[in-house]
Ligand SMILES: Cc1cc2nc3c(=O)[nH]c(=O)nc-3n(C[C@H](O)[C@H](O)[C@H](O)COP(=O)(O)OP(=O)(O)OC[C@H]3O[C@@H](n4cnc5c(N)ncnc54)[C@H](O)[C@@H]3O)c2cc1C
């Protein structure tokens with residue numbers, strides 16, 4: 180079957196989708212967006228977390244056909260999504276302003292470019308991504324995309340989360356490397372920077 | 378496989394009548410796991426996400442009519458006052474991502490003895506509204522669970538909503554697991570005080586082939602509270618009454634040994650949870666001058 184939906188603010192079409200296929204599979208294998216990770220395929224690890232109409236979900240448990248006509252944001256579109264949010268624009272692309280969103284080619288080429296401490300050059304990172312790098316919250320990086328999407332949503336909803344709020348919001352994301360402390364640091368850091376910016 | 382996408386409830390009922398083997402998919406948090414692992418290859422998937430009214434609820438005089446697909450997140454955030462037991466139980470389900478998708482309709486569809494909604498529904502008192510092209514009926518929650526992962530739905534029926542009694546007193550939910558998130562219950566216990574009828578109702582999860590009530594424990598407690606004038610005086614429930622209640626709750630269990638725990642442990646833990654949750658709710662009842670915090 181064919182599935183039409185919006186990914187990172189741009190309309191996309193996936194063809195030859197098997198009816199039992201997950202949204203995660205479509206994103207990775209049909210649209211070439213491997214940012215969302217596939218680890219458990221049973222909702223346990225959160226590494227496949229994306230926003231579906233704004234709501235964080237495990238994309239491995241959404242049937243592709245259920246995404247028809249809906250808005251998906253993946254980690255590849257997170258920087259753009261966060262930028263539009265901070266500009267007070269329409270982050271999910273629903274307002275359809277021309278030129279917004281991230282096209283598939285750009286998304287496939289996307290790589291983390293942190294701002295350069297020496298030149299001060301701004302990279303194309305969401306604040307939460309920069310905070311993960313600065314706090315040393317990334318080791319192997321496999322859990323990182325899911326955590327970024329979940330943490331970004333927390334900070335959108337709750338500008339000053341308590342430690343309990345952070346733990347709760349990230350309780351569906353497993354990390355095998357960091358022991359979580361640096362991840363908590365990163366979210367606190369992003370929240371503090373967000374507070375300064377306002 | 379075919380993917381059926383009804384745009385309305387009527388279309389969904391028609392599709393289910395035409396294809397009784399079609400597997401409904403709401404949040405997909407049970408169905409997709411089975412498909413991803415090749416445990417299930419249904420001929421038809423029947424997507425309910427486009428049927429908007431399934432994600433809504435109505436608060437009436439006596440009950441909340443909770444649409445089958447209302448996600449746990451909405452229950453715990455927006456129905457705490459009306460459905461405190463179910464809100465607490467919802468909060469123990471899995472993780473935010475799962476709670477954003479999964480709901481009570483799917484929990485009832487799966488009818489796992491470990492499903493967290495069940496003890497809360499049994500304790501509060503509820504009826505499941507099911508419908509087919511043949512018509513609609515209300516199934517009392519006590520008759521809904523018919524066996525291990527079996528329920529009273531006919532092949533052409535879908536769950537439309539659950540009618541849950543609004544809390545008229547304190548309710549609690551307790552669950553044993555290895556951590557605070559992402560845990561299927563080793564066993565669970567729900568209790569609801571109903572001061573208006575001067576009764577206490579219970580629900581036990583993961584300690585029998587189906588979710589059950591601890592009926593003998595309820596009967597004993599109802600009689601003891603009545604005889605001792607506890608509802609009027611609001612005095613502390615005596616330890617011997619609490620102990621007997623806990624023992625009868627344990628005795629109601631018919632558990633198995635499995636990877637999550639032994640039958641003996643489950644029986645023991647249910648007794649402990651019964652005593653504790655009774656204590657908590659009774660304290661709330663005594664303290665709050667009857668109906669508890671936020672009872673709307
Ligand atoms: C990682 C993980 C952790 C979990 N942890 C818990 C937990 O802690 N506690 C718990 O209780 N559960 C848990 N679950 C199980 C699951 O999330 C719940 O059972 C949830 O309530 C299912 O809801 P759903 O909408 O996702 O159901 P779906 O997967 O869409 O459907 C489940 C079943 O119900 C049927 N169904 C759905 N809607 C209807 C309807 N309207 N009419 C008729 N049949 C219907 C489907 O055909 C299917 O058989 C967990 C699942 C995962 C993946």
Ligand code: FES
Pocket residue numbers: 216217218219220221222223224225226227228237238239240
């Ligand atoms: S891959 Fe989806 S939760 Fe693990």
Ligand code: FES
Pocket residue numbers: 316317318319320321322323353354355356357
């Ligand atoms: S950094 Fe390796 S799993 Fe989290």
